[in-house]
Amino acid sequence: MTKVLVVEDDSATAAEIAATLQDHGCTVECVDTGRTGLVRAVSDAFDVIVLDRMLPGGLDGLGMLATLRGAGIDTPVLILSALSDLDERVRGLRAGGDDYLSKPFEAIELAARVDALTRRRSRSAEPESRVQIGELEVDLLKRTVRRGNRDIDLLPREYALLAYLMEHAGQVVTRTMLFEAVWNYRYDDRTNVIEVHIGRLRRKIDADGEPEMIHTVRGAGYILRAP
Amino acid sequence: MRLNDITRTTGFRIGLLFLVLFSVTSGAVFAYIYFQTYGYELNLIDSALARRAKVLSQYEPATLIQEIEEGSRNDTTRREPRGLFNANGEHLAGNMNGLPKAPFFDRPFEIEVTNPGGSRRVLRMLVHELPSGQFLALGRDMHDLREFHELLVQAMESGGALVLVLGLLGAAALGHASRRRIDAVTRAIRRIVHGHLSERLPAGGSNDDIDRLAAVVNNMLDELERLMREVKGVSDDVAHDLRTPLTRLLAGLERAERRAKTSDEHAQAIQSATEEARGLLATFNSLLRISEVESGARRQGFTSVDLTRIAQDAVEFFEPLAEENGISLRLNATKPSELVSGDAQLLFDATCNLVSNALKFTPKDGHVVVETRHVGEEVELAVRDTGPGIPEEERDAVFRRFYRSEKSRHTPGNGLGLSMVAAVAKLHEMKLSVGDAAPGCRISLIGKRVTASGQS
Numbered sequence: 291m292t293k294v295l296v297v298e299d300d301s302a303t304a305a306e307i308a309a310t311l312q313d314h315g316c317t318v319e320c321v322d323t324g325r326t327g328l329v330r331a332v333s334d335a336f337d338v339i340v341l342d343r344m345l346p347g348g349l350d351g352l353g354m355l356a357t358l359r360g361a362g363i364d365t366p367v368l369i370l371s372a373l374s375d376l377d378e379r380v381r382g383l384r385a386g387g388d389d390y391l392s393k394p395f396e397a398i399e400l401a402a403r404v405d406a407l408t409r410r411r412s413r414s415a416e417p418e419s420r421v422q423i424g425e426l427e428v429d430l431l432k433r434t435v436r437r438g439n440r441d442i443d444l445l446p447r448e449y450a451l452l453a454y455l456m457e458h459a460g461q462v463v464t465r466t467m468l469f470e471a472v473w474n475y476r477y478d479d480r481t482n483v484i485e486v487h488i489g490r491l492r493r494k495i496d497a498d499g500e501p502e503m504i505h506t507v508r509g510a511g512y513i514l515r516a517p
Numbered sequence: 518m519r520l521n522d523i524t525r526t527t528g529f530r531i532g533l534l535f536l537v538l539f540s541v542t543s544g545a546v547f548a549y550i551y552f553q554t555y556g557y558e559l560n561l562i563d564s565a566l567a568r569r570a571k572v573l574s575q576y577e578p579a580t581l582i583q584e585i586e587e588g589s590r591n592d593t594t595r596r597e598p599r600g601l602f603n604a605n606g607e608h609l610a611g612n613m614n615g616l617p618k619a620p621f622f623d624r625p626f627e628i629e630v631t632n633p634g635g636s637r638r639v640l641r642m643l644v645h646e647l648p649s650g651q652f653l654a655l656g657r658d659m660h661d662l663r664e665f666h667e668l669l670v671q672a673m674e675s676g677g678a679l680v681l682v683l684g685l686l687g688a689a690a691l692g693h694a695s696r697r698r699i700d701a702v703t704r705a706i707r708r709i710v711h712g713h714l715s716e717r718l719p720a721g722g723s724n725d726d727i728d729r730l731a732a733v734v735n736n737m738l739d740e741l742e743r744l745m746r747e748v749k750g751v752s753d754d755v756a757h758d759l760r761t762p763l764t765r766l767l768a769g770l771e772r773a774e775r776r777a778k779t780s781d782e783h784a785q786a787i788q789s790a791t792e793e794a795r796g797l798l799a800t801f802n803s804l805l806r807i808s809e810v811e812s813g814a815r816r817q818g819f820t821s822v823d824l825t826r827i828a829q830d831a832v833e834f835f836e837p838l839a840e841e842n843g844i845s846l847r848l849n850a851t852k853p854s855e856l857v858s859g860d861a862q863l864l865f866d867a868t869c870n871l872v873s874n875a876l877k878f879t880p881k882d883g884h885v886v887v888e889t890r891h892v893g894e895e896v897e898l899a900v901r902d903t904g905p906g907i908p909e910e911e912r913d914a915v916f917r918r919f920y921r922s923e924k925s926r927h928t929p930g931n932g933l934g935l936s937m938v939a940a941v942a943k944l945h946e947m948k949l950s951v952g953d954a955a956p957g958c959r960i961s962l963i964g965k966r967v968t969a970s971g972q973s
Contacts, residue, residue, distance in 0.1 A: 394798065394802075396795075447833065473830065473834060475830070475861075475862055475865050475866075476862055482838070483834060483835060483837075483838050483873075486837040486838045486841055487834075487837050489837070489841075490837050509791075
C-alpha cells in the first residue's frame, strides 16, 4: 500500500487531499508545518510526499524540500502551489521536486500524479531499452513499435505519446500530464485536441479486430494496459 | 486670495530672486561705469591744471604777472581762478585772494571757497613753487563734475526704485498667475477624487512646465478611465456570463432533487452538475490567467523566443484536429527562425487560441495558414483562414472578454480566447490587428524583432 505524507497548512485542503488519496488506496498522514513535515519525512519511509509550496513558520515548501534533498532523502515529491506561474514550476522542480501541480486541481489529477511518482520509484533501476506490454513492444533505442507481428509506423509525437503511456502502463494518465510530457508546454485546457491525437494513435495501435489497449477513462484521461 | 499665499508661490519667489540678482548686477555695473567716468573726468582736470602750471612757470616773472592778470580778467565766472603769491603768501596777481593752504605742492587737492556772490563752490587746486620762491596757485571749479555726480546718483536711486517696484509687481503677478494655475489644477484634482473621472487638468496652452505635467497626468487619467471602464465591463460580463451556467446547474440539481428516483438518475444529475461546474471553473481559470498576463509580472521572465518554432508547435498540435474536420492546416514561414523577446508558453497559448478559433470557423475543405515572417525590424505571426471573416465593426469587440458574435453564439467556447490573445499581445507590446483575407480573416501579431547575440 502506498504511504503518502501530505504537508499542507490549510486543513480543508489537507482533508480533501487525504480523502482523495485514501479513496485511491493510499495511507495518508497529514502534517501542517514544514518542520514537522521534515521530521516525519526523515524518520519514516514514505512512498510519496505531497508538499504545499507556501507553508507558515520559518520553513516553507521549497526550504523543506532543499533540506530533505540535502539530507540525502530522495522520496518523490509532488509540489502543490497556488502560483500557476511557469517560473514557479521550474523553480519547484529545480529545488528537487519531481512533479508540480497548481491549485485548483482535480482529484483525479492528483491521484494520477501520485501514482506516476510511486511507479517511477518502484521501477527506476536502470534505463530499459525495450518495453513490452502484452503484445505491444517498443524499442526505446531504435524508436520502433511492434504489436505482435505487425510493425507500426508512428509520427514523432505519436511515438512520444505512446512512450509516455507505456512508461505509465496500467495507470491513469491525465491529459494534462500527457500535454506537459509530450509537448513541453503547460496545459491550458485543450482537451479535445489531445483526444484527437490519442484517437490517431489508437487507430494505429489497436487495428481492426485487435483488442483495445488504449482506454479512455471518463472525465480523467487514458490508460494503456494489456488486453 | 491672500497676499501671504502669493508670497509663498514658487513664481513669486523666483521673481524675487531675479529681482535681487538683477539689482546687484545692475548696481555693480552702474558703480563701475560711475567710477570709471568720474576718474576719467578728474584725470582730465588734473592734467589740465598741471599743464597750465607748467606753461606759466616758464614765463619770465614780469610776463607771468601780466599773463595771470589777463587770464583773470577773462575768467569772469571764476571757473578757473588763479593767483601768484610771494614766498610769504602775499597776493601778487590774479583773481585768487589768498594762498590756499596746500597740503603739498604740485599735487591736486580740493578746497571749498566762498565766492564774492556768496555761493560756496568746490575747487580743484594745484599749488606750484616757482624757482623764484613765489607760489603759483591754479584752480578749477568742480561744479560741473559735481553736478554730473549728483545726476548719476539720482538716476541710480530713481532707477533702482523703479526696478524694485516693477520687480515686486512682476513677482507678485507671476506668483498670482502660478497660484491661479495651481488652484485650477487643485480644483480639477478634487473633482476627480470625488469621482468625476472624466474631468481633466486644465492646460494653459503655452506648453510650460505645468502644462507638460498636466498633459502627463491627463494621459494617466485617460488610461485609468479606460481601465475602470474595462473593469466595470468585465465584472458586468462575468456576472452576466456566469449566471447562465450557474442557473443551469442549480435548475438541474433542483430537478434531480424533486424527480430523480433511481440511483442512475441521481448519478446522471451529479455528472451533468459536475460537468457544468467544471466548465465554470475553467472559465474562472481563463479569467485569472488573463488577469495574470495583464498584470505584466511575467515580463520579468522574458527570453528570446522563436516565433516560427511556436507556430510550428501549434500547427503540429492542431493538425490532427484540422484533418478530422477536413481543413488543411499548414505553416508558412519565410525563415527558419524569427526571434522576439517574450514568454514561450504565453505565445504558444495565444497562437493555439488563434488556430483553434480559425479551425472553429473554417468550413470543410477550407484552409488555415499560420505565417511567420519579418518586415524590417518587425516580426509578424499571422493566422489566416477561409472562414466567414469578422465584419469591420466587430473587429475591436472580438477581443473583449466574453464577446460572442452572432455567428459564434452556438459554437463551443467561453468567449475568452481572443481576450487572452489580446492580453498576451499587450504584454509583449505587439500590435494585434484583424484584417480581411477575402474570404476569411487574418489576425496578425506584430512585434519587435530581436537578434540572437552575435548574429543579425
